[in-house]
Amino acid sequence: MSTIAISEHRSNAPADPELMAAPPMIEVRDLITHYGTREILHGINLSVRQGEIMVIMGGSGSGKSTLLNALLGLLRPTSGTIRLLGQDLNAISDVERTKLRQKMGVAFQGGALFSSLNVLENIMLPLREHTKLDRNTMRIMARMKMQVVSLSGFENLMPAELSGGMIKRAALARAIVMDPRILFCDEPSAGLDPVVSSAIDELILNLRDAMGMSIVVVTHELESAFKIADRICVLDKGHILTVGTVEEVRNSANERIQNLLNRRTEAEVLDPDEYLRRLTGMQQ
């Protein structure tokens, strides 16, 4: 009995019975979403516990972004429920949703930094809008988060002057500035060089360990997924193929999963520089 508990602990899954009993931070039940008349997600069930890092993987077009958008409340599901911190995202009032959203942080794939604000102002924005702190305190708090993502000294740069990796780190800093309970990261390390990419992985692990955040990461990068995940959720064509620990997924006998894992390693990922070029192109 005890050996089982220990081995479970080794594989990162929180085996603490108290945690297991606690209500999940994220709970998705029978989620179905449509774009127009096309059904994209066909009944997703998923739960993420306190302090857990859940990695969502899957081929291109498998519905990862769609699932993330639904979790963020950006896409209304056709049916099914999404509970964040015990609250039904689509049933609560606007005021409650605004409050709920202050307890979650999101780092978007392209960063989504506000191009008219510099890095420090970007990171300070949630504080400015949701707290009554004075400007100096806000500045200090934002600087602390910049330190966490090793961006100190770049406070006054505009987003257009940042490299791809710096944008992702700034976006991460903005996502955690309110010390959220849940953190969502869309492709946090895609297209970055291995050093930066592994630094971001470390950062995510540290955030979980230091603040006990629950973290949902969408990623293409197998290596990074295996490094940070407590559990991996494999999506395929809008269905969940499996949810399991790194070991379970790696050793899965399921042919589709194996195909996916092997194919993924060769697949091209969206290069953030190219993404930026597309964005800036329209200004000319």
Place this chain on the structure above:
Amino acid sequence: MLARVGDQMERMGRATAAGMAEFGLGAVLLAQCIYWVAVGHRRAQPVRLDAAFARCMEVGILAIPIVTLMALTIGIMLAIQGIYSLRVFGAEEQVVLGVGMSVVREFGPLITGILVAGRTGSSLAARIGTMRISQEIDALSVMGINPVRFIVAPALIAMMIMVPTLTFWSSIVMLAGSGWYISVDLGMSWAAYIERLTEIIKFGDVLHGLGKSLLFGVLITLVGVINGTLVSGGAEGVGKMTTRSVVISICAIIVTDMVFAFIATRS
């Protein structure tokens, strides 16, 4: 044959429905702006006045040079045309009547509206479209910051202040342009010109022009924002919707102007 007519009817019907939907979107957007201005404070989500002032700067102050230049040119052009056509009746002196009325009631608001539509309406559509595809709007939403409150309401306030202000300025510049040409061509003194103007232009005319320009400001903002939010498909999509925004807002301005003129001359 009948099938083709039916086809076309259907296409027209669908386009009309889409147009109506956009119209509805505009009404909803306006209502939301008013809502946030009214109750934003109570929900700890105030519409930021500093943001509105920053927009005022961009919408209004930076537009002054081009508005002034255009207004001056059009003022002179109006005087030239007026004198030329009135000479047929030997009534050149009456040019002040035509110029004074038409500038304050029509040309001031119209020219300013069109310039602002080209300058600010397009940049609004491009800005919001870009923010949409770069997920900045999504980022605002998930931070619990309402995008209408944060972006649209300040822009709308700025336009409602600055378009009438610019209109007032451009009307004065137009009248000055006309006055300059009239004094040169007809030898009318500035004092006589201004006296004639004050006789002709009633307070109601000024109000008519400014009221109209307020409406133009609202129209330009709503059209720009809606086209921005309808952007899809990267940079090209932004370009397309920016163009569309300018075309639609200019059309809206001209149609509104015509309706206004009709109603005002009836009553």
